[in-house]
Amino acid sequence: MYEQESLELCAYMYTDDHSDMIGTWDYTSCSDRQNISICQHYAEKTVTPEVDSVKCPHKSNGQNWIPFRKNCYTLLLGASRWGNSEINEQQICKSLAGFGEILTIRDEAENEFIKKQLQPFKNLVMFVWLGMSKNKTDEQLKWLDGSNVQFSNWKYGQRPNVTEPFMVGLNINGEWEIITNPRYFKTIKQRSIVMCKIENDPKDEFMKGVVDVNTPDGISYRRVAKRMDWYQAMQECGRNGGHLASIPDKTTNDNMALIAKRDGFSLWIGLSKQDVSGWPFEWSDGSALKFTPDGFVKDGRDTEEKCLFVDSSGNWTAVNCHASQEGAICYNHINEKTSAQLSSQSSSSCPKDDGHFSWILFKDHCYAFNMHNYSVFTMDNAKNVCQNLDSSSKLLTIKSKEENDFVSDYMNKNPSITSRVWLALHVDAKGKPTSWHDGSELDFSRWNAEIGPQLSPQVSQICAVMVSSNGTWTHTSCSNSRSRIVCKAPAYPGSPVALVFFVILLICIFAAIPFIIYHKNKHRFHSTVRYQRNFDDADSASMINEEE
Structure with a gap:
């Protein structure tokens, strides 16, 4: 589509009286010769503007500026419209048109206006160039004047996958197209109009960041x-x-x-x-x-x-x-304690975390919370998830008020998608709880049928959920409801860390026993008696005879 030879193209009108194409336009290379050329001279006269119309800087033999609302627009069609090594993109309009900046489009009405300006040239060009860049910090597209691209009309209605470098053009249907292959840039420039705009509306709103709004404290x-x-x-x-x-x-x-x-x-x-x-x-x-x-x-x-x-x-x-x-x-x-920090309470007495579920020890059981999965499940899927986590893992059962408070409190501190949590509880056809899935008796209950939905008589199977926001239990459809999961498993009787500590303690005890025995009996190994030789007159013999 974009690979045709790059040429300077100029428009001409058929004037042959014997041709059925008389009055129609076509285009050809600007180097071709035509028999007739028509010149237009703008008379220097004062035009009385309409009430509230914008005054555009019309000059004799200068650019023709078109007013729209409070702004003025002009089209650059000449070969020099892309500037040169001495004129960058931001300077094109002031250098070639004397005023304005490269086109920005702020809303749908302005987009439609630009589309209409392109129609007379639809056989000559493909686009009006839209000068943009991409802010690498916040991924925000910006116009060349530094303001943010807020309104857009991308051809396929989706956010474009913008990679550097790129070009954007408004086509004859008013749709925006993005071109990311540099091989086509020269051809696209050749087939594009450069439009300048004198913007008299304030830009303050368009200079603000996307999330620069008033926010509550924290x-x-x-x-x-x-x-x-x-x-x-x-x-x-x-x-x-x-x-x-x-x-x-x-x-x-x-x-x-x-x-x-x-x-x-x-x-x-x-x-x-x-x-x-x-x-x-x-x-x-x-x-x-x-x-x-x-x-x-x-x-x-x-x-x-x-x-x-x-x-x-x-x-x-x-x-x-x-x-x-x-x-x-x-x-x-701001400064909130996240679920990742809360999950650090995991114990070695519990199964190992799998990256999606965090096991937390409470009394003699471990509880797996799906804090990082960002999913909800039907009842059947929930049971399968728990069974796959660990051989001892089952869907949540609750046997006491303390356990109920622990689960509801933890879920409230780590909210995600819904406040409902599946319970492994059998519910009869009348909507009343009977027993747990593991066959144990229902010794504790926080049942409140009034907070649940009015189930249709066509619901074939009724299940139970905890509403973690208040810790109460109620009924719901087993297949038409998706809720969060808490899995439960008995805590290990011992842990590798505790075992290592116990072994080290035993080694220390056995090493200390000989030391204690030694201190208690060391007098047997060392005598406290000291010997000293005394000399008297009878003991005067010398082993060496002194010379007289």
């Missing part, structure tokens, strides 16, 4: 510019101990809409419904659903799980959670 927002589904967005936010954004009030919703507008795409937020049997929407960070925008229906039955994204107008849209969006809004509590 909160920081982050935009993830990446095509992904809702569960992948959960994982991206969780990499730094964060969450998908929750929206407690209209002010926050306005801020989320502003982030989506600056980004140029609708973005995932943390609201979802993982149950199609009547459970309401839930925030993935465990916060209560206090606010919804006008027009959003938060209840009702669906045939599939639903997750939400927010657009630039602050509207919420529910789609399949496995659908892809162009990014997400995350937030972090």
Whole structure:
């Protein structure tokens, strides 16, 4: 498409009276000769502007500036429109047109205006050049004047995978195309118009960062510019101990809409419904659903799980959670203790963590929490997951208030997707709990059927969940509900660390016994008597005779 020979092309009009093409335009090499040329002279006269119209810098024999709203535009068509070694891209307009900067497009109306200016040249050129660069710090596209690209109209409606170097052009349909192969750059330049713009509207909003909004104390927002589904967005936010954004009030919703507008795409937020049997929407960070925008229906039955994204107008849209969006809004509590730090409580008396589940010791049992999997499961899948973790691992059973409080408290401190947690509890056809899956008696219960959904008579199998936000238990559909998992296993009676410590202690004891015995009996090995020779007169003989 882009590999044709690079030529300087000029337009001409058919004027042959005997041709049925009279009055039509075509183009040819600028070096070809034509029989007639038509010149146009602009009369130097004062044109009375319309009320509120912008004054553009028209000059005799100069560039023709076109007004639109408060701004002025002109097209550079000559061979010199790309400047030279002495004129860089930012200086092209001031050097060649005398005013303005390389084109920026701020909204849909302006994009449509630029598209119309391209139509007379559609047989000559392919694009209006859109000068952009990419900020490596925040992955944000920027216009050459340094402002952020907020509005966009990419050809396939998706965030482009921008690699350096690249070129962007607006085609005759008003769509933006990106070219990343440098081999085509020369041809694209040859087939592109350079447009200059005198922008009289303020740029302040376009100079701000994507997440530069008013935030509550202790909160920081982050935009993830990446095509992904809702569960992948959960994982991206969780990499730094964060969450998908929750929206407690209209002010926050306005801020989320502003982030989506600056980004140029609708973005995932943390609201979802993982149950199609009547459970309401839930925030993935465990916060209560206090606010919804006008027009959003938060209840009702669906045939599939639903997750939400927010657009630039602050509207919420529910789609399949496995659908892809162009990014997400995350937030972090500054200086928050993350789940990774909490999981450091793991004990050697428990099975080894597998990277997705963290085992925590509580009394004589170990509990596996899926803190890093960012998934929810049906009942059958939940049981299989626990069995695959460890041979002794089973789905959660609860035998006391202390155990119930431990699980609900831990889940509340580490929220993810939903507050529901599967219980390995048999429930009869009337919705009443009977016994645990392992056959043990139901000695303790926090059952509250009123907080659960009104199940349809067509529900063939009823299961039980704990609602971790308050620690109560209730019923739900075994197949139409997706909940979190906690697996449970008996703690090991001993651990390798304890065994090593015990062996070292025994060695120390046996090494100390001879030392103690030695100290108690050392008088047998060493006498305290000292001998001294005394001399008297009778003992005066010498072994050596002295000379007289």
